[in-house]
Amino acid sequence: MSLRLMVTGCNGQLGKAIYQLTKDDEAYEYIGSDVPELDITDSEAIIEYVRKIKPDVIINCAAATNVDGCEKEEDKAFRINALGPRNLAVAATEADAKLVHISTDYVFPGDGDTPRRETDPTGPKSAYGRTKAAGEEFVKQFAKKWFIIRTAWLYGDGKNFVRTMLRLSETHDTISVVDDQLGNPTSALELARAVLKLAPTQCYGLYHGTCEGICSWADLTEEIFRIKGIGTKVERISSAEYKKRNPESADRPSFSALEKMMFRLNLDYRFKDWKEALEEYLREDQ
Numbered sequence: 001m002s003l004r005l006m007v008t009g010c011n012g013q014l015g016k017a018i019y020q021l022t023k024d025d026e027a028y029e030y031i032g033s034d035v036p037e038l039d040i041t042d043s044e045a046i047i048e049y050v051r052k053i054k055p056d057v058i059i060n061c062a063a064a065t066n067v068d069g070c071e072k073e074e075d076k077a078f079r080i081n082a083l084g085p086r087n088l089a090v091a092a093t094e095a096d097a098k099l100v101h102i103s104t105d106y107v108f109p110g111d112g113d114t115p116r117r118e119t120d121p122t123g124p125k126s127a128y129g130r131t132k133a134a135g136e137e138f139v140k141q142f143a144k145k146w147f148i149i150r151t152a153w154l155y156g157d158g159k160n161f162v163r164t165m166l167r168l169s170e171t172h173d174t175i176s177v178v179d180d181q182l183g184n185p186t187s188a189l190e191l192a193r194a195v196l197k198l199a200p201t202q203c204y205g206l207y208h209g210t211c212e213g214i215c216s217w218a219d220l221t222e223e224i225f226r227i228k229g230i231g232t233k234v235e236r237i238s239s240a241e242y243k244k245r246n247p248e249s250a251d252r253p254s255f256s257a258l259e260k261m262m263f264r265l266n267l268d269y270r271f272k273d274w275k276e277a278l279e280e281y282l283r284e285d286q
């Protein structure tokens with residue numbers, strides 16, 4: 001019997017990656033939705049839709065992901081990143097469906113120098129992080145069969161850092177990139193593989209889901225250019241310098257790497273190294 005997946009925010013990077021992996025696989029039925037046909041902030045519409053679709057698993061890929069935009073409009077971000085997952089959690093419980101909800105490294109303060117575990121205390125420093133942390137709490141409170149996967153530095157078919165660097169390289173000989181913020185670049189395809197690994201199980205709980213290996217934005221940019229054979233130089237700058245040049249931008253975590261204890265212990269599952277996943281992406285995407 002196939003697994004009936006209801007994917008919200010299906011036009012986003014992760015939603016598309018899940019579609020790519022499931023579209024030709026009889027093990028899955030993929031039912032995608034996005035705004036305007038299904039807005040996760042509309043609690044009644046969600047209940048009705050879930051009653052009609054009868055999914056085995058709801059995968060919430062919908063979110064307000066523009067970090068600076070969330071800073072400017074926190075109420076709007078809260079509706080999407082916190083009340084949206086609350087609505088899905090309530091509907092999932094009523095339909096006895098599982099809920100896979102995607103969260104972020106921004107729920108942590110982003111300091112320190114060791115990768116955060118799932119059990120570490122949170123402490124968001126931005127509006128995006130606060131609203132996503134509230135979304136996690138609602139999922140825990142109102143869903144019965146839930147998985148939360150925190151990911152980071154995501155790139156796929158959409159607007160993302162990797163594509164921005166490639167675009168800038170077309171018109172710049174040198175690009176200034178921050179080199180004192182460290183994290184785990186993660187391809188949407190790798191995250192989608194992990195979601196599909198987890199969804200059929202009953203190993204409920206909170207997971208960290210990122211590619212292996214830690215680097216800075218500057219390291220990531222150099223690797224993109226190396227793989228693509230692009231000659232553009234990377235000028236390494238500090239976060240303080242970046243902020244001076246872009247005073248409107250929200251503060252970013254200086255260290256946001258995540259330890260993937262739950263994937264390792266529950267499923268003996270490992271993500272690809274970030275360089276390998278990046279090569280796969282650049283081979284297939286560009």
Ligand SMILES: NC(=O)c1ccc[n+]([C@@H]2O[C@H](COP(=O)([O-])OP(=O)(O)OC[C@H]3O[C@@H](n4cnc5c(N)ncnc54)[C@H](OP(=O)(O)O)[C@@H]3O)[C@@H](O)[C@H]2O)c1
Pocket residue numbers: 008009010011012013014015033034035038039040041060061062063064065080084102103104105132150151152153154155158159
């Ligand atoms: N991108 C990253 O670097 C990153 C890092 C850490 C965690 N995450 C998390 O990973 C998940 C997937 O991210 P992503 O990069 O795939 O996001 P994305 O590309 O921005 O896609 C999100 C999708 O959700 C849609 N959406 C927004 N509001 C909605 C609503 N009220 N109802 C239904 N759909 C709505 C968006 O539509 P519009 O485009 O029209 O708004 C978009 O199609 C999110 O939970 C995000 O918080 C992402």
